[in-house]
Amino acid sequence: MNKNQRNADYLIYVENQSPKSGWFVSLFRAFIMGGTICCFGQMISDVLKSFYPTMNLLTVGAWVNIVVISLTIFLTAFGVFDVLAKYGGAGTFIPISGFANSIASCAIEYKKEGLVFGVGAKMFYVAGPVLVNGVAYSMLVGIIYFVVSLF
Amino acid sequence: MVSNLLMYLKVFFVGGVICSIAELILIKTKITPARILVLFLMIGAVLGGFNLWNYVVEWAGAGATLPIIGFGNSLAKGAIEGATSGGFFGALGGGLMATSAGISVSIGLSYLVCLFSSSKTKKF
Amino acid sequence: MKKQGKQTYVLSSGVSIVAAHTLVGTKEKHGPLANYFKDYFTDDTFGQPTFEKAEREMLLTTITEMLKKNKINIDDIDIYIGGDILNQLVTTNYVAEQLQIPFIGAYSACSSVTESIALASALIDGNFCGKILCSACSHFSTAERQYRFPLEFGNQRQAYSQWTVTGAGCMLLSKEDSACPKVTKICFGKVVDYGVLDLANMGAAMAPAAADTLHTFFIDTNTTPTDYDLIATGDLGKLGSDIFRDLLAKDGINLGNNYIDCGHMIFNEDEQCMQGGSGAGCSASVFSGYIYTKLKEKKFKKVLLLATGALMSTTTNQQGDSIPAISHLIMVEA
Incomplete structure (x- = not known):
């Protein structure tokens, strides 16, 4: 039996043997956690709107992001966020809190390698792909829109 | 009051469903969290580029803006706005401009907290 | 030698x-x-x-x-x-x-x-x-x-x-000849790669290496699992040791109750360590703590220890290479 065939058979066998996470429970937890975080954001936005009725929607949205991000970073610093994330899974990393946690956790972890090559260079170890891709897509959208609007 | 409660239900539902879809992909495939984030970001940018995600934002508020799709949407919409108001350079920088506050706070505050906080071993 | x-x-x-x-x-x-x-x-x-x-x-x-x-x-x-x-x-x-x-x-x-x-x-x-x-x-x-x-x-x-x-x-x-447990046989393993890519699934990546070494050892020495009081693998975890048993069963070697896995036994089931422990410290601490004590008390007479190692780095893994593994065996007698 050749090696590729052996490996392919083995991987199928391993896949069948490996225990799966209970998907219904995980899905439910992600739903609850994601929903809760979004409702919390909505609450901040409602509070802001009641105090400053004239504030435009974009600014409100930015404030909501800032509050959620700040809160996440403090929870990460006190070592609470990873416990929440273990419960919530995608429910915590898909909202903007996941982005903030990935930056803060890297900064805290790699500060031992110094502020320049530790914090400075490795802060985006996990969040980097999101930022790089995000900026690239946005440039692409902008350029396409600009070119199309010329005609 | 009733309309307010309904709004929160919508927010909860949309936010929850987006996260559940991500969780489902996470469980059923071997795609890593970082790749799922990038995938959702791309979806957001495409939906934002065609001005479609706006409808969801109007309907579900923070339920649509807080998930990473909303981030992609802001990036794309920022670029479009930049292109209309600032021409070519607006198109290049508009996306970052629209999301700059969030990104800056993430970086600045992370820098700040890392000065006094240390990582602790996971308990479980 | x-x-x-x-x-x-x-x-x-x-x-x-x-x-x-x-x-x-x-x-x-x-x-x-x-x-x-x-x-x-x-x-x-x-x-x-x-x-x-x-x-x-x-x-x-x-x-x-x-x-x-x-x-x-x-x-x-x-x-x-x-x-x-x-x-x-x-x-x-x-x-x-x-x-x-x-x-x-x-x-x-x-x-x-x-x-x-x-x-x-x-x-x-x-x-x-x-x-x-x-x-x-x-x-x-x-x-x-x-x-x-x-x-x-x-x-x-x-x-x-x-x-x-x-x-x-x-x-x-x-070298001194004392009443202490003695290493009597050693078996150096080969690097084995069955194409496992998932860094989280170490047990599956390492089980074939352990099975290869143990199988070779049994052929070399012409013995069977029942000749030993204890056969211990290093850190295959629960899943890995199940796979290990299966792989050996395919070669006609059936492991009985005398088989344990250090990684599987080091943590309680309820500690959320999933399949169990891993790492070089796993087999080292279980051997020098548990197995060595039992050997000294003469509770075990003949023990096989196969620590298992996964030899990838994060770089090779990101470049899409699968995880090679190795397992060296030592036989210790009381």
């Missing part, structure tokens, strides 16, 4: 393991083997500013404690052979600098403990050395930093993942 079969070496008179000592973290101390882990520490930073320094301090403490308890002078030891799972073996290297005796670094990831013992036994049996110090260690937090994500990063662990053991084990091997 003479060669038997393809990969096995029979030591001429046996090499005594005259002392062994282990030091583990709190989580391991709360596991099923608590009675065998006499020494443990509660602060897993060991009062050090970084986890890497903490791991070094843990290993150094383990070694000095063993020397102190058995009244051995460090200068009587000819060579120090040891390994850990960090890049460039930093932990062991820095500790060797502290000890100031000749040093050989042995890297085979989590199989370092059996590799060290096997090499040491060969050197002693060939009358090159009198006393050799062996060690292996791992620390959850340093492994997490190097192989996975930052500690405060919120991620979920897969149901088939394992938990790196925080612990160190060291043994002193000597």
Whole structure:
């Protein structure tokens, strides 16, 4: 039996043997956690709107992001966020809190390698792909829109 | 009051469903969290580029803006706005401009907290 | 020492393991083997500013404690052979600098403990050395930093993942003929790669290597599993050991109740370590804590230890290469 065939058979066998996470429970937890975080954001936005009725929607949205991000970073610093994330899974990393946690956790972890090559260079170890891709897509959208609007 | 409660239900539902879809992909495939984030970001940018995600934002508020799709949407919409108001350079920088506050706070505050906080071993 | 079969070496008179000592973290101390882990520490930073320094301090403490308890002078030891799972073996290297005796670094990831013992036994049996110090260690937090994500990063662990053991084990091997447990046979393993790509599924990647080594050993020595009181694999975890049993069953070797896996038995089921423990410290601490004690009490007469190591790096993994694995075997008799 050749090696590729052996490996392919083995991987199928391993896949069948490996225990799966209970998907219904995980899905439910992600739903609850994601929903809760979004409702919390909505609450901040409602509070802001009641105090400053004239504030435009974009600014409100930015404030909501800032509050959620700040809160996440403090929870990460006190070592609470990873416990929440273990419960919530995608429910915590898909909202903007996941982005903030990935930056803060890297900064805290790699500060031992110094502020320049530790914090400075490795802060985006996990969040980097999101930022790089995000900026690239946005440039692409902008350029396409600009070119199309010329005609 | 009733309309307010309904709004929160919508927010909860949309936010929850987006996260559940991500969780489902996470469980059923071997795609890593970082790749799922990038995938959702791309979806957001495409939906934002065609001005479609706006409808969801109007309907579900923070339920649509807080998930990473909303981030992609802001990036794309920022670029479009930049292109209309600032021409070519607006198109290049508009996306970052629209999301700059969030990104800056993430970086600045992370820098700040890392000065006094240390990582602790996971308990479980 | 003479060669038997393809990969096995029979030591001429046996090499005594005259002392062994282990030091583990709190989580391991709360596991099923608590009675065998006499020494443990509660602060897993060991009062050090970084986890890497903490791991070094843990290993150094383990070694000095063993020397102190058995009244051995460090200068009587000819060579120090040891390994850990960090890049460039930093932990062991820095500790060797502290000890100031000749040093050989042995890297085979989590199989370092059996590799060290096997090499040491060969050197002693060939009358090159009198006393050799062996060690292996791992620390959850340093492994997490190097192989996975930052500690405060919120991620979920897969149901088939394992938990790196925080612990160190060291043994002193000597030529002197004492009543201590003796290494009598050693078997060096081949690198085996069955194409597993998933870093979280170490058990599946390493099981074929262990099965290969054990199968070869049985053919070389013409023995069967029932000839031994205990057959212990290093850190395959629950899933990995099930696969290991299956692979051997396909070759017609059926493992009975005398088979255990160090990784599977080190943690309680309810501690959310999923499939169990992993890391070089896993097999090292279980061997020098549990198995060595039982051998000394003559509860076990003949023991096979196959520590298993996954030999990838994060770079090769990101470049899409599968995980090669190795397993070295030692046979210890009471």
